[in-house]
Amino acid sequence: MLKESEKTFALLQRIIDSTIILIAWLIAYYVRFNFIPDGQQGLFLDFFKVGLILIPISLYFFDKFELYKSQRFSSRFIEILNTLKANFFSFIALIVILYFLKFERLSRIHLAIYFSISSTILLVTRITIRNFLRTLRAKGKNLRHVLLVGDGKNIENYYHAVKKYKDSGISFMGWIDPPSDTSIQVEKITQSYDEYSKNITPDSIILSYDSSSIDKQKMFLQKNYNDIVPIQLLPDLSFSLVGHQIEEFAGIPILTFNQPSFSSFELFLKRLFDFLASLMGLLIISPFMLMLSIGVKLSSPGPIFYGQERVGINGRKFNMWKFRSMRVANDNEDQTTWSSKEDPRKTKFGSFIRSTSLDELPQLWNVLIGDMSLVGPRPERTFFVEKFKNEIPNYMLRHKMKAGITGWAQVNGWRGDTDLSKRIECDIYYIRNWSLILDFKILLLTFVKGFINKNAY
Template sequence: MDSEKDYSQFLLKLVVDSVVILLSWFGAYVLRFYVIPGGIGEPLRLFAPMSVLVLVLYLYFLNHNKLYRTGPNITWQTEIQLLLYSSVQVFLTLTVILYYLYGRRVSRLSIAIFMVIVTVLLIIERVIINRHLYKLRASGKRAKRVLLIGYGEGVTRYINEVISHPENGLHVVGQYNAHRHGDLRYVQFHGELEDVLATARPQIVVIGYPTAEREEEKRMISRCYDLIQRVMVIPDLPYSMIGSRIFDFHSIPVMQLNDVSITFFQRIGKRLYDFILTLVGTIAISPFLLLLAILVKVTSPGPVLYKQKRVTMDGKEFMMLKFRSMTDRPPGEEDGKWTTKDDPRVTPLGKFIRKTSLDELPQLFNVLKGDMSLIGPRPERPELVKKFVKEIPGYQLRHKVKAGITGWAQVNGYRGDTSLEGRIEYDLAYIKNWSFLLDFKIFILTFVRGFVNKNAY
């Protein structure tokens, strides 16, 4: 723990979690045997001792999944996902213990009721606690004192994030060894590091230098290595280096720059989610798809569907489907240009279906086939990919996951003729912070914010 404040935060969550778990256990007992019709009273002396086992199991898995770690680094999506993981782990462990190692049979319905109640209450409880801590940190009451050592783009980005997000509970007390490149909004410390630490009294020390100052950075890291304060280093890397993590390779510290934390089983889960939801949705709107196909066919000459090569995960090419919205062009006459406002190639019906995103609906079949996902970075043409890879750092990293019908960039307004750099930033943020909850959020936002977009020509 960094301080008494961290300990109190840990203790608060531990105590409230324990109360919620025990109330849920005995609440499930009452519901099963005294509220639900047909329940036969089960001796409380059987359920009371078992509450200790249930409490220990839950606290163990909550701690194992790092739900008692302090600090604002964990997102709400990740916290809910970890709570759900913990509940599944407790359920499986409890099932094994009760049905293979326990002498008496216990009502399965009561356990099911307990798992539902405790999971819902834990999520609600954590939301309430986190909102309380959010307000405390934003007010500065729980702010941690931060000393910056060095300068450069990484330090500047860090400062901007501290200022933009006061809920992180960080307060910069000054900057040291900035070589006349320091941020003048903060005290610029000079002299011996020990004297600066005694004066500034930081709880966190953040070190960052440009690449040209690597030797100076190494020297400062060496001097700060044995500090009692938490020490963090900002590597001189662009944000596009997604999924950076450090691990030991036979005692050699190695940093992996472009790791994607989506596991094999998560990919399977995402594929099942895509297939089932898309299959149900395609069947449900099939009459509407047929109507659109007829309208495309009768309003302009040419095929109903437009096929175009696009790039998806691992740089693989596939034929993406759309309802044709432009005048039919002979094969080989692709001009490789994005559609612009009042583009003469767009048909009258095409203008409407492009504006409302209805032209994208045939991509549901791309999802069923496995070329695309419902949620992910939008796919681009191979010739444009080759161009953007040379011009935009990190562009190729979009292909770490499957291309999607909609994505984080699109629901945040980056669609059509908008900033490509902004779109890439959102795409990489999606890959770096991926979770099932984030996919669900994007799915809902796609409908809430509507399909109509002013930049869709």
């Protein structure tokens, strides 16, 4: 029953989106050729035909970005982002098609107005629909009735995740074969699924057994794979700390462990932000960096900058740049020790720029050329990487993402000579939960409390 209503709702959304696209296209035409003075008037019929072409193009990309699938477990931000991405790609596709069709009346102003109007209306509509569904589900309507089966710990994780999404509309019917020590308030069902399903049919089954009971899981799947009720399996991927990816080759599913599941578009946005922000930062603070350069030069003889080999994403080595804070004679004396608070190698000016993190500013160049990111796990020297990878669990997982000038560990106080396991824990949390919003939060916290730190020396 729920499946049919979801199909009906998806069809209704397609109709609404088609209407929005056509109306936005025609409004843009009217604004362009009636409100904006211009000697040449567009032919309405030609533009109307283009609007009709735009509808299937847009619906194709909306479908590709999964906007017609249930959004019960996606955040509002993700839905908004996917809507904008889908509309953008359909917009680009239209421009390409019109170019090859040699549509001579193509107006850049008209296209810009259309994209602005359509994006705005689509977002407002989707937010309105989302709020409407949330209200419905709060009243006990449009619910998905789920049956839990198995003693796996992932079921408890799933339960708590559902409770965080207030508008998911998930209703737990009961739990077959739960662990004896569970504290979850879901009705325990003593019947077998065969007996239970004679009178009640759930919308879906969540199945998960611990490794010690894996035979029960296999038996349940073999017995009920032909059932009309979809079975959703929760595999135990607790060891895949930074995420995983699922691919398919020749019809064979391939699961890659400990691989962040970021899309190429998300990584593109992160890189674009890094490039623009580092470029702007270098331009704005260049006079200040010049003053710091003079300070370094006056503090002791030697070069202004100091490059040191560090290990970055996927183990790739690069030179990380800093303002030199130590005397040249001792700069490369020992690459196997960390700097201490009373390190005699430091100059007075060097102590100042290290304690205020100003020595890190040249790393904006590393960000600009793509060696680093503004936010990410701090890169370490090769010697320490080789040492720690065999001593500290999960250490190498921090290299699954581009190294950063600042990071989640640093803004939480785990900086410098602090508990390394806590820093690794923070790095893994960052990679697993990465988003642009988290990056902005870390940058804000860095400006608020990250530059001057008792562990920065």
